Every structure is written in structure tokens, then in C-alpha cells.
Amino acid sequence: MADWYCPNCDFKNRDSNKTCTSCGTVRPGAAVPKPDVNEPVWICPNCSHKNSTDHSTCFSCGKPRYGDTAQSGNSTRISGKTAFICIAAATVFIVGAAVNSANKPHSSVSSPTAVTSKPSYTTESTTKSYSYTPSNTSDTGALKTAKRYLAVMPFSHDGLVAQLEYEGYSHSEAVDAADKCGADWKEQAGLKAKDYLNYSSFSRDGLISQLEYEKFTHSEAEYAADHCGIDTASEACEQAKAYLRYSAFSKKGLIEQLEYEGYSTAEATEAVEKCGADWNEQAVLKAKQYLDFMEFSRSELIDQLEYEGFTPSQAEHGADGALY
Incomplete structure (x- = not known):
């Protein structure tokens, strides 16, 4: 058997998980027994933790009891992908407003101020590559909109096509605009990688996976991971500390969690040994x-x-x- 993707949120889960680690959805085809209400405890189908029957979510991992809907007030761990989907959705909303505003007469696009918690990665301004001026009458419709998006934030080719389609352009118009906008998609992947690293910690494999999720090709994602200046040892240590801020871990458990995030055993072990945990x-x-x-x-x-x-x-x- 292999890892499986949640049909609800597309999160990648371990083969042993019967419910999604991100949203709690039961794995398709999984035989999940209903609990016996007379039993004093129930075993979490996701992490095997023993829980009291008066709790509808697992104390250890926060997942709903046997696929039930989680109640408010229980602590759950948000996956990196879920967090970035939220960030991306908010960013696209802001960018879309900027683009729509910029398409009006006498309006201009200004880059939003980035909120970064990890200032160790410098993101180059995307405006340097695309110098769009309203007087350029050859840029109209989808191409004009595409360049305005790229002046504010990085996109993959397919991601830009999807965004233009969302704006109401046909698929052929969107593809034509993405093909003609002059973007260097490897450069765009590198800029996106640096954006991610300013918000959270990633292993090299985890960063590649995230970029591929954003519709960059595997070669573009690998190029970005190899040229964005990522320090995987530092990233692993930061991620270990981040986990410890939200929950208690054993040394062994924290190493396993970092390995699941894509760090090598050596990187995970070194990070855990240096994280300063008692x-x-x-x-x-x-x-x-x-x-x-x-x-x-x-x-x-x-x-x-x-x-x-x-x-x-x-x-x-x-x-x-x-x-x-």
C-alpha cells in the first residue's frame, strides 16, 4: 500500500492513517468501526491514542472520533498545505482587487507589504521582470491582466492560466496570455519558494512538493529548491521549535514527525538535538x-x-x- 490523498482537502496522508491528518475525513474504503458507547475509552483511528468516550475528538492529534465532525474548542494541528491554501486564497483576493483596480483609468498597482516571521530569505521584487505601462496598447485583455498579476506575485504557468480563467477568460485566451507574457517560470518558482520560506519551514522535498502543488513542473520546483538558498539544517531546527510551541513531544516522536515532513534522519536528529528541549x-x-x-x-x-x-x-x- 502507498500514501493516500484526502478526497476532501487533497492532503497527503500516511498509508497507516484511517482518517486525514489535516481535516479528519475518513479514508475512502477504510473499515472504521463505530464505537461501543459502553466502553470507557475509544482508540483514535488516526494515531491509536486512548481517549475518554465523552470526548468527540482525539486529545493527541485532534482528529474527530470515527469521522465525526470536530467540535469547536479542541486543538488541532493545521498542516502546512492547509495553511498555505488559506494564505494563497487571501493573497489572490488582494491581488485580484489590485488588478481590477489597476484596470481602471488612472490607477496603479502597488505590491502589498509582506508579513514575514522568518526574515532570513530575501525575496526579489517581481516588478523588475515585467515593466507594464498603460500606454502599451499591444497588451490587452488576458495578456494585460496576466502581466499585472505577475507584477505583484509569482505564479506557475498553469497557476496563472487557472487564475485568468477564474477572471472570466476562456481557456485558450488564458493559455495564450501565459505563453506570451514573457515569464521565466523557473525564476517564478524561485520567487515563490522564497515567499514560502519567509512564512514557514520546509525540507527540500517538502518545498518541492509544495511548489508542485502550486502547479510548477517537477523540474521547475527542483530548480527553485536548489537555487533559493534553503538551509535545510536551519529549517529543520525551526520546524522542530515550531512543533514544540504547539504540543509536547518525545525526542523520538519529534524526529519521526520531521522525517514525515521530508527531512532526512540525519537532519531531523540534528535538529531535535539542537532544539533545546528538556x-x-x-x-x-x-x-x-x-x-x-x-x-x-x-x-x-x-x-x-x-x-x-x-x-x-x-x-x-x-x-x-x-x-x-
Whole structure:
């Protein structure tokens, strides 16, 4: 069996997952049994965590119980792809408004101020490549709109075609405009890669996957990943710290999470060793999270922590720190 894509949100999931990690949708064809309401606990079909029957979502991963709709107030981890879909949607809305405004007489397009949490990657201005002037009467219709979009943000060829079609142009008009706009699509991929790296952390493979999701070709995405100046060791460390800000992890569990994000075992291990986490403290935090939702005996809590990847001594420390 292989990894599968969620039919609801297109998130790529592990083969072992019965529900989507991003949105909780049950995997097509998965045999997911209904819970016995008389049982004191239920096992999460996504991460195998034991949960109390009075909770509709898994405490460990936040996924709905057996495909039920998640209730508000429960903490869920948002995938990088989901976050960027939201960012992209908001950006396209802003850009679309700018383009529509720019098409009116005596109007101009101005680039929105980028909000960056990681200023380590410098994004070149896209306006340098496309010098559009309203007096250029040869640029009309879809081509005119295409160049105005490219003056504000980077696009893939197919992504620009899709955006022009959304603006009401026919497929042939959109393709013709994308073909004639003069864009260097490898350069566009590089600019998009730097935009992503200013918002979040990526492994090389994760960045390539994200660019391909934005409709860049594999060769364009690889070129961008190899020329955007990404420091995968630094990215892995930043991503490890980001995970620890939202949830408690064992060292083993955090390494596995980074590997799932596309980092090599060496990169993940080095990042986790340098992230500055106190694993005894993480065990206590994890234990307290469990106890907030259901009762555990000391031995049960130790077993649960060891299942999460904590060492026996860390699990004992976590149980004692949370219970006493």
C-alpha cells in the first residue's frame, strides 16, 4: 500500500492513517468501526491514542472520533498545505482587487507589504521582470491582466492560466496570455519558494512538493529548491521549535514527525538535538495534557508516555511530575 490523498482537502496522508491528518475525513474504503458507547475509552483511528468516550475528538492529534465532525474548542494541528491554501486564497483576493483596480483609468498597482516571521530569505521584487505601462496598447485583455498579476506575485504557468480563467477568460485566451507574457517560470518558482520560506519551514522535498502543488513542473520546483538558498539544517531546527510551541513531544516522536515532513534522519536528529528541549519537561507536559482529558493510574500514564516515544525514565518523571 502507498500514501493516500484526502478526497476532501487533497492532503497527503500516511498509508497507516484511517482518517486525514489535516481535516479528519475518513479514508475512502477504510473499515472504521463505530464505537461501543459502553466502553470507557475509544482508540483514535488516526494515531491509536486512548481517549475518554465523552470526548468527540482525539486529545493527541485532534482528529474527530470515527469521522465525526470536530467540535469547536479542541486543538488541532493545521498542516502546512492547509495553511498555505488559506494564505494563497487571501493573497489572490488582494491581488485580484489590485488588478481590477489597476484596470481602471488612472490607477496603479502597488505590491502589498509582506508579513514575514522568518526574515532570513530575501525575496526579489517581481516588478523588475515585467515593466507594464498603460500606454502599451499591444497588451490587452488576458495578456494585460496576466502581466499585472505577475507584477505583484509569482505564479506557475498553469497557476496563472487557472487564475485568468477564474477572471472570466476562456481557456485558450488564458493559455495564450501565459505563453506570451514573457515569464521565466523557473525564476517564478524561485520567487515563490522564497515567499514560502519567509512564512514557514520546509525540507527540500517538502518545498518541492509544495511548489508542485502550486502547479510548477517537477523540474521547475527542483530548480527553485536548489537555487533559493534553503538551509535545510536551519529549517529543520525551526520546524522542530515550531512543533514544540504547539504540543509536547518525545525526542523520538519529534524526529519521526520531521522525517514525515521530508527531512532526512540525519537532519531531523540534528535538529531535535539542537532544539533545546528538556525531554523530562516535555514528558510532564504531555502527561498533564492526558490528565486534562481522562483519568490514568501511574502505570497507565507511564505506558502511554512510553508509547509516545519517551524513555522509561522520562515517562516515570512525567507521570510523577503530573500526578504528584
